[in-house]
Amino acid sequence: MCPGFKSLHRHHPLLKRFRRDLKEYPLQGGQRLLLAVSGGGDSVGLLALFLSARPRPDLALGLAHVHHNLRAAEADRDQEFVGRLAETLGLPYASLTLRGKPAPTQSWEEWAREGRYAALESLRERGRWDWLATAHSRDDQAETVLLRIHRGTGLQGLAAIRPVAGRVLRPVLGFSGLELREAAAACGLSWIEDSSNRDRRFLRNRLRLDVMPVLETSMPGFTRRLSALARLAAEAGPRSNPLEFANLSAGTLYYRCDALAALPRGEGLELLRQGLALVRGDLRNIGERHLRALWALREARPGATVALPGGWAGVRDDAGIRLQALPAGRTRP
Structure with missing residues (x-):
């Protein structure tokens, strides 16, 4: 076990759910898994769950971080935080910094997302990791479904964030952001907040901060049901090639x-x-x-x-x- 880490009890409900959900993913004992960690509560919660789950499955874990070069000193802080976290836990760590700017047809959000995945895949291949795991949560899934409906989508678009895409795994799509933070806190792990997540210039942030709380209050379970809709759409699959x-x-x-x-x-x-x-x-x-x-x-x-x-x-x-x-x-x- 990693030094200084307080594992969740083996009967903790979050850990039991996590182990159950992992059975749906193509992970095998002895494989090498790289965790994408921003330093925020969701990704630190993902780390807490994987560390607590060992040795079932028994995975070699490492941390990866992408510096987007967009938030100056705060982005430097995030990178340093994840590096220290990896060092404290005795885990391998690698990071990359994005360079350049969006193409004329791209938004900064699109550019950052595409650059982030390209950087993470580069780190995965360079370190010979079998899989990359991200901390997309049930909240992220629900937001993505609504954004796709807003922009116009079909059945496959409603599938939103796929649990498995190539060598990328999203093993906590069944957990809320609050539950991931609960897991991190229970394991004694701290996290940091990204100030850009409260910037209402971005549609996703307005949806998360202003719309989703109202929907969830008015229709309890709405977020969970949107996430379930995405899963059903993914399982339905395309009818034709x-x-x-x-x-x-x-x-x-x-x-x-x-x-x-x-x-x-x-x-x-x-x-x-x-x-x-x-x-x-x-x-x-x-x-x-x-x-x-x-x-x-x-x-x-x-x-x-x-x-x-x-x-x-x-x-x-x-x-x-x-x-x-x-x-x-x-x-x-």
Whole structure:
């Protein structure tokens, strides 16, 4: 056991739930797990649960931290805090600092999220860790579901934060942020607060600080049910593979209109959504109105075009619809 760490009792309800939930993840005894730790209460709670769970499963643990280079002295403080925490517990520790700035089509939030995951994956590969675990909680999941509904999403979008994505695990999606802090405190671990989490310029923060408390007070259990909805959406899975109805070639995706015509509208919209994600690599700024406009191209004349965010377009020809990237600086094919 790590020096100076006070483990949760083996019958503690939070630890019993955590061990039960871990059975749904592809972790095996003897593997190496890197924990993404920001220094906040959620990630320190994640650390507390994994340390308390050992040796069931018996995992080699390490800590990783990403300095986003956005909050000056406070970000330096966070990095130093996690480093000291790892040293106190006798755990391996690695960190990276992000450089650069967002592309013209990116927000600072998007840039930071993408950079963070790229940095964490680099640290995982460099240290030869089997898995990376993040501390996304039930609260994060509920917020993400509501944000996706607000922006326009389908069944797969409602799945929100996936429990497993590549080599990334989110093993505390069933825990609230309050419960994770409870676990950290019970183990004698302190944490620090990120002041940017209270900055109401960001939509997610306004949702967390102003909207979710009202919804939870008015409809007790609302957060838990939103999280359950995400799990059900993930389990439902896609009904069709877009490549069964479209041809992927040279960075474009081509749907034949006669194939789309045989589908119910809902399934057709979902196939267009999946196809866009496949050919673009993401669905950033793609809303329901874009998908409906693409669907309407089935009945449009050849040459009709739907402009899409990020420099993409859907183009109708004699027999189908082609999703393609536009040349730099052009808004139409």
